[in-house]
Amino acid sequence: MSAAADPAPAKGSAWQASAGRALNLLRRHTTAALLVLLVCFVGGIEMIVPGTVTPTWISNIVLFAAPLGILAAGQTLVMLSGGIDLSVASVATASAYLMATHSSLGSVACVLWGLSVGLAVGLINGVGVAVLQVQPLVMTLGTGLMTQGTLIVYSQKMLANAPRVPSFIQSLGSGKVLGGIPIDLILWAPIALVVLIGLRRTGLGRLFYAVGDNREACQLSGVRVWQVLLTDYVLCGLLAAVAGLVIVGGTNAADMSLADVYLLPSVAAVIIGGTSIFGGRGGYAGSIVGALILTVLNSLLTLLDAPEPIRQILYGAIILILAAAYTRLTD
């Protein structure tokens, strides 16, 4: 597909030809191109503020990227099947809050309470999208509002049960072991491996691509599309709940707008990572690099010490430029 769209004219100068070849190479190895971009960003930071890029800095970047990476995993799965999940931020917040208010029950029980939010909202999303064929955007928007509202009501009813973040969640979200390996990487790495291998090697993984590519064709070839989509949204909900636990471990305070800031990056990381929002194309490897790029970008803006509004504008603008460049490159 990419070879046919070769823009370099045969009669062009040598420079044009090599530029065309380079573009083609980038098209074929998009994840590698993203890695180059990531390295450029890191190099840029080192140039602007020399001495920033140290092993500690890198380990911090991974530490901050992990929750985003986990959220992006769920978002990738959903987008591959042609959907989108706008309830991930609310689910992550609710999961963190529910875990924190049940921390007195012990570590396993409180984590299960948190994950139950992801399961419940994921199920509702799944039933709506898979069985009743509601547009994923509206469905997840509605469940997001519902989750947020329910959480506010719950928080006011449970004033006695003040949220408290248990120490093991704190070390999950902010701790490091073995001289600098972030603990959340120990959680993120297996998740990433399962998603990466699962998407490539298992039947379910391929079905996500297939359903996203052509739902009718899947239906006609005997795939139970609704089961695939239901699984997809439940997985996304669960991953969002896990991410919520990591996020609250990092901030050590379960508040009502904890994960709101992660909604845009969770979508942006996947888009920058080359997964098509229309489904069927992309993969998790790109999303991982996308999450790292966004985290490095955030760190760069922090280093520049720009005021919050300027930061927000720059962050958004760079995401747009990256997404536009990527769309141009791959279309």
Add this chain to the structure above:
Amino acid sequence: MTATDQTQSPLDTGPRLGGLRRFMHHHPSLVTMPALLAISLAVTVAIHPEYDSFDAQSLAMGAMPLALAAAAQAVVLISGGIDLSVGSMIAVCNVLAAATMEHATFGESLLLAAAICVAGALLGAVNGLIVVFSRVPDVVVTLTTGFIWGGVALLILERPGGGAPEEFLQLGAGFLVTPWISGSLVLVAAAVAIIWIPVQRSRLGLLLYAVGSDKAAAFRSGVNVELTRFLAYVLGGLLSAVGGIGLVMTTGIGSPLAGVYYTLSGLAAAVLGGVSLTGGRGGIVGPVLAAYVLTLIPADLIFLNIDPNFGQVIQGSLIVLVVMGGGLVGLLQGRKR
């Protein structure tokens, strides 16, 4: 609210049933939404018998920004796009108005309001340009520009503040003839009448629906698809600007964070009001009426002495139930065939 009477009166005239059926078929939301609004108003009066003009006025004021957000979203949805930056555009126009009008006279404020409408249209134009030229999916573009406009709003006004001259505030907070017809109700009706109706009646209106229902077919019939989509976003920005100015009139100040709520609820009202997310179907009156229904719910909960925070739960559930119900109907109809 006046639309209720117009659309309900044919209900009890037998001979016109055929015409009504056809009307319902083409504009389902113009029948269901006034009915839903009438029901929710009836419920409100039932649980709160001393419902008076003051309550009606606070409903109209509370619903005004949401009604305009829903209208803005509806225009973009009809053209086959989506705009997740509506709330942030409302916030930008809201703080712009509050920051510039604070020490202005009434006349100056009116001029400023016109200028802010232009600014809102410009914000929409930026959205439209990026969507058309970058080829990045509209959801991603407007989610991101929404983030950027949020930064712009914070840049203009760091924390809630500013203001506007009293006469200007009275345009929204005051009333016309009787206290039942509040200024904000008139403002919404005027915005729809001045901005939408001429568009809908013109060539552009037809093009919006054509592009929304099938881009490829519209393109092959010689429609400038990109220009039409761009103009839909401009109209969305313009309506959002009116919403932002209206928010100043009802709250008296500007708040950079006020907009967040209106993106989601505006989209909800648009969907509830019968606009199809796949484009090409629906109108603006349905979403505007849906905004009033969505605003009535928390008010009813207060009358019932229930925690008004349940309002958001019910709003979310209402959207989910409505769209799920729509899906269920489709599923059952599909099975019959």
